[in-house]
Amino acid sequence: MTDIKGIYLDNNATTKVDPQVLEAMLPYFTEQFGNPSSIHQFGNQVGRAVNKARRQVQELLGAEFDSEIIFTSCGTESDSTAIYSALKAQPERTTIITTAVEHPAILAVGEQLEKEGYTIIRLGVDSKGRLDLDDYKKRLDDDVALVTVMWANNESGTIFPVVEMAEMAHEAGVMFHTDAVQAVGKIPIDLKSTKIDMLSLSGHKLHAPKGIGALYLRRGTRFRPFLRGGHQERGRRAGTENSASIVGLGVAAELAASRIEHENTFVRGLRDRLEHGILAANTHCFVTGDPDNRLPNTCNIAFEFIEGEAILMMLNKKGIAASSGSACTSGSLEPSHVMRAMGIPFTAAHGTIRFSLSCDNTQEEIDQVIATLPGIISRLRELSPYWSKEGPVENPDQAFEPTYA
Amino acid sequence: MWDYSETVKEHFYNPRNVGAVEEANGVGDVGSLTCGDALRLTLKVNPETEIIEDAGFQTFGCGSAIASSSALTEIIKGKTLDEALAVTNQDIADFLEGLPPEKMHCSVMGREALQAAIANYRGEVWEDDHEEGAxxxxxxxxxxxxxxxxxxxxxxxxxxxxxxxxxxxxxxxxxxxxxxxxxxxxxxxxxxxxxxxxxxxxxxxxxxxxxxxxxxxxxxxxxxxKEEPAAPVKKAKSKLTLVQRIQKIEKAIEALRPALQADRGDVELIDVQDKTVFVKMTGACTDCSMAGLTLNGLQQKMMEELGEFVQVVPLSKRQLEEAGL
CATH class of the missing domain: 1.10.10.1100 (BFD-like [2Fe-2S]-binding domain)
Structure with a gap:
C-alpha cells in the first residue's frame, strides 16, 4: 500500500471504525463472550448490551419503539429482507416500484424477481437525478406490494423526497421501504413522524464495523422473516446475534446523532470548499446530481474526455482515495447506471469521480486535493484522442470516431 | 483496485510514445465497448522498407488501456509491417507481465488498433471480426x-x-x-x-x-x-484404437510443443480415458495465468487430429501427488 496516512475521501464506500466504537466492542470478544439468549450471567449481560444498542439505534432513527429495530448482517440483507417480506406477506400483489438509480442491493433483486414473473417499475430521473412525483403517484395501485426508494444516492448524494413519497404510498395503501444506508447519520431522520414502514441501514457507513446492519420495521407492518431458525430478534431474524458488532453499531449511532450538526456545517463546508476549488482549477468538468439537495459529505464531479480509473490510479499514487462511476472500476459493461439514468454523456460518465468526506477530514487535506488534481487531469487529457493542446478537439464525437468492438 | 503488475503500472504512470506521430501515414482508431476505452494509433512507415519508424498513441481509457497502448508502440517500433502483424494481444499482455482477466480486452484493443492502422496505410478497409461482451x-x-x-x-x-x-x-x-x-x-x-x-x-x-x-x-x-450430457450431436464413437488415439494426441501435443517451449513451458500426456485427456503442465505453464488458453488450443488441435470431441484436463500438483506421479 501507499502512504497509509493518505487522504481518505471515499467514506460512501466505507468508513473507519471510530476509536470509541472499537473500545466499546473489545470486551465482547473476550470476557463478555456469552450468548445473549442464555439465562446465566455470561449471557444476560450481553443481552442487556444488545438492548442498549437497540435503543441507541432507535434514538438515531427517531423510531417510536426499540422493538422496531432488527439487527441484520448488512444493508444488503436488510434490503432483501424488506423486499421478500413484502412479497411473501402480500402474495396477491405482484408489482414493486423502485427507481433506476438504486443500489445493486435493490436493483439486482428486482432483476431476479422479474425473471420469476414479478413486475418491477423503475422510476426514471431527470438530468439532476430527480424523480417525477406525479408519475410516481399514477403508478401506485392495488397490485403494488412495495415501494422501495433510496433516501440518498450513493454516487451523486442526491436526496429523494422519501417522507413525501411514503405519505403518498400510505394513502394508496402501499407498503414503503427506503434504503437509507447513505443517509443515516448524515441527515436528521425522525421515523415516528413519517409513514415509512421499513428502512435499511448499514453500520460501516457510519464508523461502525463491516458485517452489521439493521432493518427498521414499523410496528404493525406485516412481516415475513428472511432467515428462520431461532427466536433472536423476536423471531424476525434468526441467527446468534453478532453482539460485539451490535454494541459497536449502538455506539456509532449515538456518536452519529451527536455529530449530525457538525456533519451539516463543518463537513458540508469542507465539501463545498473542495467542489468550488476543483471547478475553479479545472476546465470541462461539472457536478452531477442535484447540488441543492444532497448529502452534506458527497460531491460527484465528471471530468470530460478522460476515464475515471486512470484518474483514481493517479490520485492513489498521490495518496488520495476516491471512487469512480467508470465501467472499468467495476468490471461491468457500462459506466455507472446512475450517471446513465441522468443522461450524462458517455465521455463524461466514464470520468466521474466521487469524493465522499467524513468528520475525520481536514481543510489541509482538501486543499492538497485541490492542488493535486489539475496536474492529473491535464496529464490524462494529453493522452486522450478527444483532446488537442488547448482544449477538446472540435466536435469531439466526429473528430474521433473509433470502430467499436 | 485491480492487481496490476509493476510493468503495467510503470507503463501507465510513464507511458511511452504519447501523442500523434508527425507525418503519420497509417492511422487506426478503435474502441472497446467493454470498458468505454478508445485508442488512436498513428504510424510512420517507411514506404521503401515497410519498417515502422515511429508509432504514437492517444488513449481514452483506464490504466491498463493506457499501459497496453504504450506497450504496443514499444513492441512494434522498428518492426516491418508483416512482423508487426504477427504481434498478438497475448504478446502485449506478456510484455506487461500479464493483465487481469477482466482487462485482457485492453490488449485486444491494442492489436486491433495495429491492424486498423496497417490497413489504413495500405489503403484497405479494416473490419473488426472480434465481438466483445460481458x-x-x-x-x-x-x-x-x-x-x-x-x-x-x-x-x-x-x-x-x-x-x-x-x-x-x-x-x-x-x-x-x-x-x-x-x-x-x-x-x-x-x-x-x-x-x-x-x-x-x-x-x-x-x-x-x-x-x-x-x-x-x-x-x-x-x-x-453424474449428469448425462444432453447433446445428441458429436457423440459418435471413436473408430480408432486406443493406441492410435494416443498417437494422434501426442502428435497434437508435438505440434504445439515448440510454441510452449519458446515460453519455457511444456505439457506432458498422463492418461487418456474415454473422451478425457489428462495432462501435466510443466515449466512456465504451471502457474501461467494463460494456461487456460493454452489448454484450449491444445484441445482444439487434438479434436482436429482425432476427428472427435475430447476434453483436456490438467491435473493439479495435489492430484498428481495423490496419484503418485
Whole structure:
C-alpha cells in the first residue's frame, strides 16, 4: 500500500471504525463472550448490551419503539429482507416500484424477481437525478406490494423526497421501504413522524464495523422473516446475534446523532470548499446530481474526455482515495447506471469521480486535493484522442470516431 | 483496485510514445465497448522498407488501456509491417507481465488498433471480426459472445458442453448460473427447453474420480452428481484404437510443443480415458495465468487430429501427488 496516512475521501464506500466504537466492542470478544439468549450471567449481560444498542439505534432513527429495530448482517440483507417480506406477506400483489438509480442491493433483486414473473417499475430521473412525483403517484395501485426508494444516492448524494413519497404510498395503501444506508447519520431522520414502514441501514457507513446492519420495521407492518431458525430478534431474524458488532453499531449511532450538526456545517463546508476549488482549477468538468439537495459529505464531479480509473490510479499514487462511476472500476459493461439514468454523456460518465468526506477530514487535506488534481487531469487529457493542446478537439464525437468492438 | 503488475503500472504512470506521430501515414482508431476505452494509433512507415519508424498513441481509457497502448508502440517500433502483424494481444499482455482477466480486452484493443492502422496505410478497409461482451468466466477470461457463438455452432445444450468447448465454467464454477441463463435463452430460440441435470456437471466429478482411480481407491459411487450430457450431436464413437488415439494426441501435443517451449513451458500426456485427456503442465505453464488458453488450443488441435470431441484436463500438483506421479 501507499502512504497509509493518505487522504481518505471515499467514506460512501466505507468508513473507519471510530476509536470509541472499537473500545466499546473489545470486551465482547473476550470476557463478555456469552450468548445473549442464555439465562446465566455470561449471557444476560450481553443481552442487556444488545438492548442498549437497540435503543441507541432507535434514538438515531427517531423510531417510536426499540422493538422496531432488527439487527441484520448488512444493508444488503436488510434490503432483501424488506423486499421478500413484502412479497411473501402480500402474495396477491405482484408489482414493486423502485427507481433506476438504486443500489445493486435493490436493483439486482428486482432483476431476479422479474425473471420469476414479478413486475418491477423503475422510476426514471431527470438530468439532476430527480424523480417525477406525479408519475410516481399514477403508478401506485392495488397490485403494488412495495415501494422501495433510496433516501440518498450513493454516487451523486442526491436526496429523494422519501417522507413525501411514503405519505403518498400510505394513502394508496402501499407498503414503503427506503434504503437509507447513505443517509443515516448524515441527515436528521425522525421515523415516528413519517409513514415509512421499513428502512435499511448499514453500520460501516457510519464508523461502525463491516458485517452489521439493521432493518427498521414499523410496528404493525406485516412481516415475513428472511432467515428462520431461532427466536433472536423476536423471531424476525434468526441467527446468534453478532453482539460485539451490535454494541459497536449502538455506539456509532449515538456518536452519529451527536455529530449530525457538525456533519451539516463543518463537513458540508469542507465539501463545498473542495467542489468550488476543483471547478475553479479545472476546465470541462461539472457536478452531477442535484447540488441543492444532497448529502452534506458527497460531491460527484465528471471530468470530460478522460476515464475515471486512470484518474483514481493517479490520485492513489498521490495518496488520495476516491471512487469512480467508470465501467472499468467495476468490471461491468457500462459506466455507472446512475450517471446513465441522468443522461450524462458517455465521455463524461466514464470520468466521474466521487469524493465522499467524513468528520475525520481536514481543510489541509482538501486543499492538497485541490492542488493535486489539475496536474492529473491535464496529464490524462494529453493522452486522450478527444483532446488537442488547448482544449477538446472540435466536435469531439466526429473528430474521433473509433470502430467499436 | 485491480492487481496490476509493476510493468503495467510503470507503463501507465510513464507511458511511452504519447501523442500523434508527425507525418503519420497509417492511422487506426478503435474502441472497446467493454470498458468505454478508445485508442488512436498513428504510424510512420517507411514506404521503401515497410519498417515502422515511429508509432504514437492517444488513449481514452483506464490504466491498463493506457499501459497496453504504450506497450504496443514499444513492441512494434522498428518492426516491418508483416512482423508487426504477427504481434498478438497475448504478446502485449506478456510484455506487461500479464493483465487481469477482466482487462485482457485492453490488449485486444491494442492489436486491433495495429491492424486498423496497417490497413489504413495500405489503403484497405479494416473490419473488426472480434465481438466483445460481458465477461462470463473469470478463470479463463471467456466473454459472452464466444459462448453464444459456440453454443450455436455446435448445438450445445449443457453447462458441461460449454465448459468442454470453450473452457468457460471449467474453473471455479461460480459462473454456472450465467451460463445456464445463456443456455436457457439459446435453447428457447431453437425451440428446445434447457433442462439442467441434477447436481454438478460431471466435469468436476471426473477429475476427482480419476485422481482417486489412479490410486486404486474405490470410484465415487455418488451417482447423483453424474449428469448425462444432453447433446445428441458429436457423440459418435471413436473408430480408432486406443493406441492410435494416443498417437494422434501426442502428435497434437508435438505440434504445439515448440510454441510452449519458446515460453519455457511444456505439457506432458498422463492418461487418456474415454473422451478425457489428462495432462501435466510443466515449466512456465504451471502457474501461467494463460494456461487456460493454452489448454484450449491444445484441445482444439487434438479434436482436429482425432476427428472427435475430447476434453483436456490438467491435473493439479495435489492430484498428481495423490496419484503418485
Amino acid at each position: 465477461l462470463i468466466c473469470k478463470c479463463f477470461a471467456i466473454e459472452e459472445p464466444l459462448i453464444v457463438d459456440t453454443i450455436r455452432a455446435n448445438n450445445l445444450s449443457s453447462v458441461q458442453d460449454v465448459a468442454n468447448y470453450t473452457k468457460a465454467g471449467a474453473g471455479c464454477s461460480s459462473c454456472h448460473e450465467k451460463i445456464e441463463e445463456i443456455l436457457a435463452r439459446e435453447l428457447e430460440a431453437r425451440g428446445e427447453t434447457f433442462t439442467p441435470g441434477a447436481g454438478r456437471p460431471d466435469l468436476v466429478l471426473e477429475r476427482r474420480t480419476v485422481a482417486k482411480k489412479s490410486k486404486e481407491l474405490p470410484v465415487m459411487q455418488n451417482g447423483a452428481a
